[in-house]
Amino acid sequence: MNRRLGFRGRCQTDSGVIVRLRKNPRLRKRGTARVVTLLLNDNDLDLQGDIRSKLPSVRIRRYTTSRSIKDRRIDLQRINEGRYVRPRPFWERYEDLKNRNRMSFRNVAKAVKVSTLERIEIQARKWHKWKMKFKDLRQSLTVFHGTLRGIEGRYGMAIMTYFRFVKWLMFLNFYIMLITFAILVIPFAALSPSKFDDILGNKSLPAAANVSSEVYNMTLQAVNCTQQYIRHTDQVHGSVHTGATLFVDLIQGTGYMERSMLFYGAYNNRTYEEDGHQTVYNIGVAYLISVFSSFLLSFILIIKNSAKNMKASHGVEKSVAQFTNKVFGGWDYCIKESRAANHKKKVIGGALAADLAEQERSKRLGLRTWVDWLEVWGMRIVINTLVFILLCGSLALIGLTTSKMIDESNGTKSSAGYTLFYQFVPHLTITLINLVVPRVFQKLVFFEEYKHETQIKITLFRSILLRLASPVALMVMLYHKLLLEDDEETKICGNLRWTADDDPSSVRCWETYVGQQIYKLLLIDIVVGILVVLLWHTPRRYINTKYRDRFKLVRLVGPQEFDLAKSVVDIIYAQNLCWFGLLFCPLIPAITLLHNIIVFFVKKVDLFKNCRPESRPYKTSKSTSLFMKVLLLSFMLAVVPAGYIVGKIQPSQSCGPFRMYGDHSYRMYHSLVNSVYSWNKAPQAVFFFIGTGIFVVPLLILLLLLMYYYWVLGRGYATKEEFALEDLKMEKMDTKFLLKQINKEKEELLRKDSDC
Incomplete structure (x- = not known):
């Protein structure tokens, strides 16, 4: 080591350094960085008590050794x-x-x-x-593994993250679909009777069980309501079907679709033979268990994925070397195509230019007077007021069109085209609002003079708020029109809007009616997503390719950019519809799975053929964590209405697995409670013990302790990050110290050379 550095010997100098450089002119050409590296990596050079003892990091870490030298030697020997x-x-x-x-x-x-x-x-x-x-092995056998690798190699990690998120939602809906089929759909399809009317001849049911006359009368009433409901659907939609009527029923969820297993109204209790006795398979309990299990699985997977993404994004927000990270750590080494590499270079250059412009902007902000700040905040107040008006107007328009859809005929005959149009008005309104209003938000945010990252966050927040509020507004209006508008005494078979058999506006199974609206929303979302690619993105790409050199306007508009944030918000909106529809449309996870597959391949074709990546995309780690939080929020918005309906709303007597009940205070959850009362005493006592304070209070205390533990763990990770930053700073101090010492020795060497 001494020879490599040009050392001849060692003696104590005035500066306290125990090295003396050989008087070699070639050493003057040796770079100081090289000398520093050799000094730091030298294990044979004895610097203890001199240079090494004066290093700031050595002085700080001297008494912080985590393991003994013996243990380290043993580990090294084994390795x-x-x-x-x-x-x-x-x-x-x-x-x-x-x-x-x-x-x-x-x-x-x-x-x-x-x-x-x-x-x-x-x-x-x-x-x-x-x-x-x-x-x-699992990664090598993963579905779409090759496709994701291709997207990653062509466009980088940011866009690949979106497609991986869509794939994650595919598997989530696949698991929910398996739960629904295993608990509800397959037993209902395999067991008997095939018609609800046949339950009167079933010996295991109330007529033969010597139960109270009130229960038997309510059973007869449920059968009568069911027959009237079927007669109503036959009269309104016709018993003879043509190709046109079959298509209309398919897109509306009416007619033959309304009485299929797709919707809530088709389900009722089944029986099966066991040792010569008929046993009832309680479809009502199975229905609640399938919905609860689907929600529970969704919650667990969301929390698990959110925690994983929080680990990935931990420490990203703060940076001590903004430009250094972009220059030395900004390249995406997954890229393997020249076109994507050229675009990535432009993105990095644009990001550096934007950061420099942001620094200049920050300097200008420091020179603003209070009058300038009043103008900026005045503009922000005006724009936020305008955004609030747009949101309220959008929700009011959704409520107005929903009310018009329910009341469109008022008991009078209307043309088929007119009726079909009004049945889709609220759904088309929601889709149009979701297409237009977020674009307005993107334009307005530029006038608020926020920095780029803040602009993206504000636009995302407003778009997400609009997306999640749209189905909520639809559900609130349906609740108002179907369950609250009239007096409780006017209910017929559990439905407030029960009118004449030939009245198209008559709602005789409100649960199925709500499921139809969510089904139409999801169907329109699929169709609109395909049409936007075919009728907007593809022509835009064609015009940009052919007329870019001829027209300045075409160059100004440019090619379509792949809007990552909007795409993820759209897929979260579809998943939100799936959760909203679980209680009313048991097969909606299968439809959402089909929606995810279509979106995956349509977006892939759109990306490869029509779009380019965003010039300044949102950071991948930040976006993934944010989108999982939004997904959790949408999940909560869907769970709350479902819980309220199960616990507070009277079910219909004309349809569904809860149509038979003995009094008007019956609610859906009573089916589960009544089933528990039929158990043996021991499991019944365990079930009810779970709901007592003796069990709940210790459980809450345990959860609070776990929350505190993970909070402390998070604080520990934050402290560890701070220590890592301090280590970087100390390394910087060490380098400066060594450079100072070496420069001092070089100056002394040059001085001695001049003396000679």
């Missing part, structure tokens, strides 16, 4: 040898203690402890090894 050392079992340690006459309680306990911990460590390593192998 270098690359051999597996079998842990000594307890019986060998026990025999060794006996042979050495060191049998004592303390030594035996230590032998048990060490052998157990070593065995646990070995098993943990084996488990981790097999887990990593299984993970690699």
Whole structure:
């Protein structure tokens, strides 16, 4: 090492440095960075007590060694040898203690402890090894793995993250669909009777069970209401079907679709033979269990994925070297195509230019007077007021069109085209609002003079608020028109809007009616997504390719950019509709799964053929974490109405698995409670014990302790990040110190050369 540096010997100098450089002119040409690197990496050079002892990092870390030198030497020896050392079992340690006459309680306990911990460590390593192998195998067999790798190599991680998110939603809906089919759909399709009317001949049901006359009368009333409901659908939609009527029924969810297993109204209790006895399969309980299990699975997977993304994005918000990170860490090494590489270079250059402009803007902000700030805040207040008016106007328009859809005929005959148009007016209104209003938000935010990241966050927040509020406004208006508008005494078979058989506006199964509206929203979302690509993005790409050099306006508009944030908000909106419809449309997870598959491939074709990546995309780690939070918010917005309906709203007597009940205070959850009362005493006591304060209070305390634990853990990670930043700063201080010492020695060397 001394020869490489040009050292001849060592002596104490006035500066306290124990090195003396050889009087070699070639050393003057040696770079100081090279000298610093050699100094820092030299293990043979004894700097203890001199240069190394004066390093700031050495002084700070001197007494913070985490492990002993002996343990480090043993670990290094095992790594270098690359051999597996079998842990000594307890019986060998026990025999060794006996042979050495060191049998004592303390030594035996230590032998048990060490052998157990070593065995646990070995098993943990084996488990981790097999887990990593299984993970690699699963990734190699993953659906769309090659497609995702192709997108990643062509456009980078940011856009690939969106398609991976769509794939994650595919599997989420696939799992929900499996739960629904296993618990509800397959048992309902496999068991008998095939018609609800046949329950009167079933010996296991109220007529033969010697139950109260009130329950039997309510059963007869449910059968009568069901027959009237079927007669109404036949008269309104016709018993003879043509191609046109079949298509209309398909897109509206009416007619034959209304009485299929797609909607709530088709389900009722089933029976099966067991040891010569007929046993009832309680479809009502199965229905609630399937919905609850779907919500629970969704919640667990969202929380798990959110935690993983929070780990990925931890520490991204703060940076001590903004431009250094972009220059040395901004490149995406997954890119393997020249076109994508050229675009990435432009993106990095644009980001650097934008950051420089942002710094200039910050300097200008510091020179603003209070009059300038009043103008800016006045403009922001005006724009936020305008945004609030747009949001309220959009929601009011949705409510108005929904009310018009329900009241469109008022008991009079209307043309088929007129009726079909008004049945889709609120859904088309929601779709049009979601297409136009977010674009207005993007234009307005420029006048508020926020920095770029803040502009993206504000636009996202406003667009998400509009997207999530649209189906909520639809549900609120349906609730008002179907369940609250009239007096409770006017209910017929649990429906307020029960009118004549030939009245198209008559709603005889409000649950199915709500499911139809959500079904139409999801269907229109699929169609509009395809039409936007075919009728807007593709012609725009064609015009930009052919007429770019001829017209300045075409160059100004440019090609279509792949709007990552809007695309994710759109897919979250579709998932929100799926959760809203779980209670009213059991097969909606299958439709949402089909929607995800269509969106995946349509967006892929649109990206490859028509779009280019955004010039200044939102950061991938930030966006993924934010989108999972938005998904969790949309999940909560869907769970609250479902819980309210199950616990507070009287179900219809004309349809569904809850159509048979003994009094008008019956609610859906009573089906589960009544089923629990039929259990044996022990499981019944356990079930009701779970709902008591003796169980709930300790559970809440445990949850609070877990929350506190993870909060402390998060604070620990934050502290660890701060320590890492301090380490970087100390490395910087060490480098400056060494450079100063080397420059000082060089100056002294040059001075001595001049003296000679």
